[in-house]
Amino acid sequence: MKAHLTRRYMFSASHRLHSHAMSEAENAATYGKCNNPYGHGHNYSLEVTVSGPVDESTGMVCNLADLDGFVEREILQRFDLENLNTRAEFVQTVPTTENLCTAIYDILQRGFTQAHLDKVRIEETMMNSFEYAGAAEIAR
Amino acid sequence: MVYLTRKAEFAASHYYHNPDLTPEENQRIFGKCNNPNGHGHNYTLEVTVKGEVDPRSGFVVDLKQLKEILHREVLDAMDHRFLNKEVPEFSTRIPTTENLAIAIWQRLASKLKQARLHRVRVYETPDLFVDFYGEA
Numbered sequence: 001m002k003a004h005l006t007r008r009y010m011f012s013a014s015h016r017l018h019s020h021a022m023s024e025a026e027n028a029a030t031y032g033k034c035n036n037p038y039g040h041g042h043n044y045s046l047e048v049t050v051s052g053p054v055d056e057s058t059g060m061v062c063n064l065a066d067l068d069g070f071v072e073r074e075i076l077q078r079f080d081l082e083n084l085n086t087r088a089e090f091v092q093t094v095p096t097t098e099n100l101c102t103a104i105y106d107i108l109q110r111g112f113t114q115a116h117l118d119k120v121r122i123e124e125t126m127m128n129s130f131e132y133a134g135a136a137e138i139a140r
Numbered sequence: 141m142v143y144l145t146r147k148a149e150f151a152a153s154h155y156y157h158n159p160d161l162t163p164e165e166n167q168r169i170f171g172k173c174n175n176p177n178g179h180g181h182n183y184t185l186e187v188t189v190k191g192e193v194d195p196r197s198g199f200v201v202d203l204k205q206l207k208e209i210l211h212r213e214v215l216d217a218m219d220h221r222f223l224n225k226e227v228p229e230f231s232t233r234i235p236t237t238e239n240l241a242i243a244i245w246q247r248l249a250s251k252l253k254q255a256r257l258h259r260v261r262v263y264e265t266p267d268l269f270v271d272f273y274g275e276a
Contacts, residue, residue, distance in 0.1 A: 001272075001275060002275075003238045003241055003270050003271065003272050004270065004272070005237070005238065005268075005271075006268070006269050006270070007268050008266070008267040008268070049271075054236075054238045057158055058156075058158065058170075058234065058236070059156070059158075059234030059235070059236035059239045061238055061270075
């Protein structure tokens with residue numbers, strides 16, 4: 001029996017949306033207030049969805065302690081209370097929430113092997129959210 | 141095809157224990173959830189059904205009927221219960237959120253007539269939920 005499990009985590013970080021490929025004027029036009037040179041912050045809500053058969057012996061898709069441990073070690077310690085622009089993941093790319101989604105998806109995809117990774121969903125504010133499922137379609 | 145979701149809440153207690161495992165293994169796998177006296181949650185259940193909109197009624201499903209089925213099959217059986225001891229499915233299965241979603245699906249799927257069950261989502265806490273889409 002395949003089930004899908006979603007766990008939510010919170011972290012806070014700052015960023016500045018600024019592309020080296022654009023002029024100052026283009027950056028200001030594209031990113032507006034988010035281009036403010038000193039950056040600004042958000043409380044991000046991260047939802048990680050994994051799936052797999054429910055293990056007969058444990059009743060679990062995967063042990064939550066393993067997922068929590070991985071996310072704490074590999075994602076929250078990397079991004080919580082940090083300036084995203086200073087992190088290795090955003091040397092080449094702008095730390096939009098789209099790119100944050102794909103960066104976090106890639107970290108999970110590479111390192112978390114106890115269950116299949118379905119998708120990563122991030123709320124940047126209560127008014128917007130972003131989802132990434134790699135090559136797969138987002139499940140309804 | 142239109143999808144309709146009905147939400148319900150119930151409170152229940154449970155603990156995680158597999159009698160085939162040693163006490164040490166149970167403790168290692170389930171941690172605090174292995175406490176035999178149990179602990180509780182306020183669960184939120186979201187049941188999503190799908191179907192074509194009936195041209196006469198404009199409904200995918202009669203919400204009153206759906207609510208009655210939810211109450212009869214799920215809430216009456218599980219609300220304010222100790223899942224391990226009072227819900228038959230969990231005499232042999234561990235009442236994890238995964239197994240709870242499966243059990244609720246199995247209770248509802250055959251009872252729905254107009255619309256088909258699409259998804260059962262069970263929130264154990266606001267930070268943890270399980271989706272079950274059936275056996276396929």
